[in-house]
Amino acid sequence: MNQVILYTIISLSATGVAAAIILFLIAQRFRVIEDPRIDDVEDALPSANCGGCGYAGCRNFAEACVKAENMSGLFCPPGGNDTMANVAGILGMEALEQDPEVAVVRCSGSFACRPRTNQYDGATSCAVASSLYAGDTGCQWGCLGHGDCVRPCEFDAIHMNPETGLPEVVDEKCTACNACVEACPKDIIELRKRAKRDRKIFVSCINEDKGGIAKKSCSVACIGCGKCEKVCPHDAITIENFLAYIDPVKCKLCRKCPPVCPTNSIHEIGFPPRKPKPEPVAKTLEAGESDEPTKKEDKK
Amino acid sequence: MRTFRLGGIHPPDNKITAGSSIRELPVPEQVSIPIFQHIGAPPKILVERGAEIKVGEPIASSEGFISAFIHSSVSGKVIKIDKVTDISGYKRMAVVVKVDGDSWQDGIDRSPELKKEIKIEPQEIIQKVLQMGIVGMGGATFPTHVKLSLPRGKEADYLLVNGAECEPYLTSDHILMVERTNEILCGISIMMKALNVEKAIIGIENNKPDAIARLTECARDFKGIEVAGMKVKYPQGGEKQLIKTLIDREVPSGGLPIDVGAVVFNVGTMFAVYEAIQKNKPLIERVVTITGKDMKDPGNFMVRIGTPVSSLVEAAGGLPESTGKVISGGPMMGKALNSLDVPIIKGTSGVTLLPEAESSRKEIQNCIRCSKCVTVCPMGLEPYLLMALGEREMFERMEDDKAMDCIECGSCSYICPSNRPLLDYIRLGKVEINKLRRARKN
Amino acid sequence: MGFVTVSPSPHEHTQGSVPKLMYGVLIALLPAFLVSLYVFGIGALIITLTAMVSCLAFEYLIQKYLLKVTPSISDGSALITGILLAFCLPANLPIWLVILGSFVAIAVGKMSFGGLGNNPFNPALVGRVFLFISFPVQLTSWPEPIVNRLSYLDASTGATALATMKEGMKNSESIPEIMAGIPAYTDMFLGKISGSAGEIAAIALLLGLVYMLIRKIITWHIPVSIFLTVTLFTGILWLANPAKNPDPLFHLLSGGLMLGAIFMATDYVTSPMNTRGMLVYGVMIGIITVVIRVFGSYPEGVQFAILIMNAITPLINKYVKPRRFGERLEDG
Incomplete structure (x- = not known):
């Protein structure tokens, strides 16, 4: 009985370790290199995904901001000028004020x-x-x-x-x-x-x-x-x-x-x-x- | 027995006015002739306020290829050109004429005598059809001359005439087939000449044996016209269903009848074509069925275009106390009116009054996924899915699931045991998909 | 005249409604119920009534006090669940088990997903399979037919044809030997056999099918495709080795196949939404049923087959589309 339990534990652990290694290797191999600023910008947004900016969601808007050369045409209505100032700060650009x-x-x-x-x-x-x-x-x-x-x-x-x-x-x-x-x-x-x-x-x-x-x-x-x-x-x-x-x-x-x-x-x-x-x-x-x-x- | 295969329903017939002969509705005191009477571009108004016009005088000329002429249906004085509530439920442009006498324009032959001999050439026929303001009279009001001008490289081998009248209550096509048989057949011959086709088939549902008998008898005198009885099943009068029934061809998704070599016209249109070509009479009046279970004197009336629905209701014995809904057309595809002042237009085949008890929809319940809507859909669509997508505004997916193939026959909403407004949302989806398509083009 | 009503077309609606459809199914179940009353007497009456009443009660209580919506027990769907559950239970099952099964069927199988229309699995089957797995002994001791009409819990028990067959095969007996211990096909057809309360009489169930087809409550696609698949599959096995495999008729008449194919697989909510999908679904149920019966350790497989295919129904709906008008088969 004890042996059975032992074998079970050992084999399951071994499977787990093997799976972990494979997953790690795959993750290394297929890693998508993304601009880390996208995450930063996304964090600065209100994550309401309302679509008010004209993009499908906050993530898309963040990507657009990172790609953009200046902030014209990019505005997050729920966040307002404060949020946009933060975003512009992250990206080292000038924020364009908009009337609320x-x-x-x-x-x-x-x-x-x-x-x-x-x-x-x-x-x-x-x-x-x-x-x-x-x-x-x-x-x-x-x-x-x-x-x-x-x-x-x-x-x-x-x-x-x-x-x-x-x-x-x-x-x-x-x-x-x-x-x-x-x-x-x-x-x-x-x-x-x-x-x-x-x-x-x-x-x-x-x-x-x-x-x-x-x-x-x-x-x-x-x-x-x-x-x-x-x-x-x-x-x-x-x-x-x-x-x-x-x-x-x-x-x-x-x-x-x-x-x-x-x-x-x-x-x-x-x-x-x-x-x-x-x-x-x-x-x-x-x-x-x-x-x-x-x-x-x-x-x- | 001939019928289409996919889907279909059997709503109660209720052809109360079958066999009641065509009566002439007196010309009302005032008519409002809407400018929007057909699918396509609105025509250009030719008259001005204060102008004296005669019956048959053009009051608007077609603008662009898909458009139609509009003629005055009465003689009198134009008192205003203004927005009037029409069948769309919105206020739109119309020419309002105060009637004075009934003097017709010269050259219109008003005698009942049959003129069988076709003297003019195909090109002239198309031109004349345009100038006489002929549009499809089955309800869709598509300008007829457009259908006659076949696209380059396409050829028609069948002219199909729609006498199915599968819509409950309505009998205007039926009575026309019985009382104007030779005129219709002559109209068909004219169209055959214009389209250069040898064969024409008139499809009539079997609940109109007198029309079938009369047409079969008279058709012997005309070359190449066949009369076909069809099993009663809604929506047999749908263009695509009719083609399937009569010549067993299926119009591909997004295609037109001409893609399978067929051109389809309504019998009412054939009568109008006959009058236009042989009698020089523009489309200024049509047969309208006024019907309802509680109507005192329902019947089929020859009505001038622009006559308010209220005059028609008066002629049929007045508005019943129990009326809960007024529908332009039949109960399956007709449009509920919000006012009795709405004018009759070229596409108005009937006015149906429903009693209050039948006017309201029943309470909406959960979809029980019984798949009845899928079974009855004559286009093989999945209404339950399309409605769910429409409610969630997922219009791209609706497009992938062929929402644009929907012919809006209403079979799904009719059959749904949970009373769900399936067609409401599919129709909404179609509007939105059209917007998406236009945006994609630009 | 008051205000006119304005609404989008169509302005006419069929007289059909959800309750009408559900009561139609109830009428179709009536012959099978009468046979079970004749064969199992008081036991069948007790479990059927218990299941119906408890299903109604659970649905009412959950809708009223948990979901706080207007109870919709009058639509008849809970009644059907109750009857179908009772029909696949032995007629000598203790009342508390029936109530427990009804609770699982309604609370877990139906209401936890949002009520009628939203449940992915057939509620009656969820209840039945729950009982079957949790209480295998009570669920597999069926009363003897006819002789026990006046006894309920203390009825003498017998084995079903499928159980006898499985047992015999395990002991490597040949088919003719096993068949000697199985009731005649005419008895199976008329329901004079031991088994669950409502599944025994093929003729009564077929009568129900005919009624539902005439009333257009269901279409033929699911039951017929199940029958044909089972016939074909078991027929091949039988022809290949008649000494080891019973003939197709045995499979059709035994166990819950008729009940499952006619009343459970055709459940609106959990079956595919178009006829092509229904055929796929029916064929798959037939195959899985035979696989479980012939190669599996359980004597009966219909219920599991239906539940498995219930799970696959959304996939079928997504990938098997109805034949669209204008879709040409020849040029794809």
């Missing part, structure tokens, strides 16, 4: 503002729905609400609000990786310059219908009236196809445009509450406004 950005949902057609006109009953996917038809409301531009933007987010930074049926971005978590922007078949989500204290002013609508049609389908649609364009002191607002757009670079966040918008489609977020002014602001407040908590606070 944040995803913004440009539709505020909640259930209350945008009445349903039919019932969608297909696969729960915005891509499927949008290839079928305009959507279950009168607005063919707006959010379909099936959450295609939520699924690809690696950072848990965008959620559907069941009360409004619209996605909401958590600014602190958003890394501007672009995944939701690409996922949205209606191109509603946009990356905009991230300002101090996450303040932002933007037109929360992409409806290019004529004012009357837009307003009929959604009470908070931009009707392209041009009031904001006139009031803007920085030439940041343009109107094209009955739709206002605020250029995030030109906009100085002066807060002149939101009060003049007759449909409340310009949102201002992250600002202290406005002081009550003698001007009849109340006139611009109309139905549907009650659905926007952020806006309500701002107006008060």
Whole structure:
């Protein structure tokens, strides 16, 4: 009995040693010599593999960085400027600063503002729905609400609000990786310059219908009236196809445009509450406004 | 009994309107004629707001090779050229005409008398088919003159005519075959001349014995036209399935019917060709089946292009209280409409109203891997796999698994015992694969 | 009229559903159950009911309290697992073993993979093989047919045809000698033999097959390819040496081959997804079964053959594709 155990131990150990030697030799023979800096760069990255840089994953991005002659065109949105400075340091190159950005949902057609006109009953996917038809409301531009933007987010930074049926971005978590922007078949989500204290002013609508049609389908649609364009002191607002757009670079966040918008489609977020002014602001407040908590606070 | 071999299903027939003869739908007060009525490039609009037009006057001319002319289906005044919700579910360009009387353009022969003698040459036929705005009327709306212009080096030896009408509910082709038999046969002869083929076969499913009998009888007077009865099986009217059934040839993956020497047309198109060539009448009206289990007076109507679906529904006794879904086309491949104001177009073979009880899909359950979707797929694909890949956005793998061969017949979604939206994701995959292919080319 | 519904085509759906298919299989199992009631009486009733109830209970409890999803026991799949498990157990098996087998079948074989549709192995077979390996004695003492209808645990036991055959071969007896101790083929066909509860009557199982084929619950490919392979393989052996090998009919009628080929190999979840794959799968099951029966140490091999092929099914699905339309056989 003892002998059997002994033989077993000896033979198994011998097999193990032999296998180890063979594996060692093979590993030596077929070793892939890689630039060690790739590992260093990869370690410096957030390893979220979100694809925001345009490469398949962090490893691919690291390889691209090591191969590149300068850092132009290489940027890791989740890591931001700090990470890129580290990466550039490892590679002995100059980092190119980029303004941090944040995803913004440009539709505020909640259930209350945008009445349903039919019932969608297909696969729960915005891509499927949008290839079928305009959507279950009168607005063919707006959010379909099936959450295609939520699924690809690696950072848990965008959620559907069941009360409004619209996605909401958590600014602190958003890394501007672009995944939701690409996922949205209606191109509603946009990356905009991230300002101090996450303040932002933007037109929360992409409806290019004529004012009357837009307003009929959604009470908070931009009707392209041009009031904001006139009031803007920085030439940041343009109107094209009955739709206002605020250029995030030109906009100085002066807060002149939101009060003049007759449909409340310009949102201002992250600002202290406005002081009550003698001007009849109340006139611009109309139905549907009650659905926007952020806006309500701002107006008060 | 003739039929295709691979896959196929037997959905309930529901041909409520079979045998109800074609009625003329009164011209509505206003029509919106969409510019997008066919596959290919949108045509160029020829009229301006305020213009007075007559029936049959061209209002848009084809732009590029794969495109088609569009003619006014009414006489009156163009009141606007604007975006109108059409069958795509989106607002797209259309010419809106306020109807005033019914005066036709000169040169259009509106008499019912049959003109059998074909006087013009093949090249002229193709030219005329283009100018008369003829497109495939089975639903795909592919411009007919493109099919007639065979690629260099390819030759057709069979002209196949699709009278299968395998789609449940619809009977517009059926009634056309019964009531316009000689016109269709004459249209086929014209197409045979244009394509320089000796043999034509009309494939009709056996649930239309009157159409088979009538066509067989009349076909004796025409040279080279054979009428073939086919076993009832969906999707027999699919182009590739029809070719397999009638001449036992399989169009290779990614290929066209001409690759196996066949050209396929719908019977409706043959009638339109006859009218265009022999009567000089552009494609401005078509037979549309309006049907539904709860409809008061369902039937087959001759409808001017651009007529809103609501007028058709009115003519058939009004919208039933129970309506839950309005489909342009039949229930298998038709498109659900989000509004009754959508205009009838050249490809609208019917409007089917489903009661509320039949409108919603059932709850989706786990795939139990029963392989029924694979068994019924007429293209030999694996829908369960394609859907899983589509959900995970693995479009390259979908392409490797031949997703582009899918003919979107819906047999897989129909048969799935777990009510899974198989076709939804396959269709999505096809769109994405097309994008990938375009990106690869550039 | 409310809002119209808009959805992608098709807008029509078959009346078929998962429960309908599953209850169809249950109906197909009915003849075999009746025969087992006739042959083994109260024992068959006890183990079948126990297995069905415990499978349902385990599925319900696991879904409700562990997975916290809406229990889906009404779809009938747990019932089938229960019946199939009972059908390949001896009718005199103690109740606690049946319950243990049901637990392994449902908890380990099915739910641990995510429930119906996700299990790689046939749950009933997982339960049965677990019991077979853990409790070989209890699993290989079958009650005598007909005589024990009113006794359950204290039934007198007999040997199955396959066990007799294996035993005889071990003792180098010739086939005619062994055959003398084996019931006549007509008895085997009608089920008047000793064996597991549901596997004994070929005729009842074939009736079930015909029903499932007519209702289009399954296709012919798997069972027929198994039968043909077994016939062919054992036929060759028999022709080569009739003194040492029993004829193909013996193999077809004995043991769990019919039950396995008709009801277990055809399990939707664990069998290949297209007819070409099904043929490969069936042929391989046939070969492995015969190899185990003839050359292995176990008298019966169907269950192992099916489990082995279950493991290979994903590979078959990956490499054996259906015949695509337009794929030309002659020019590849």
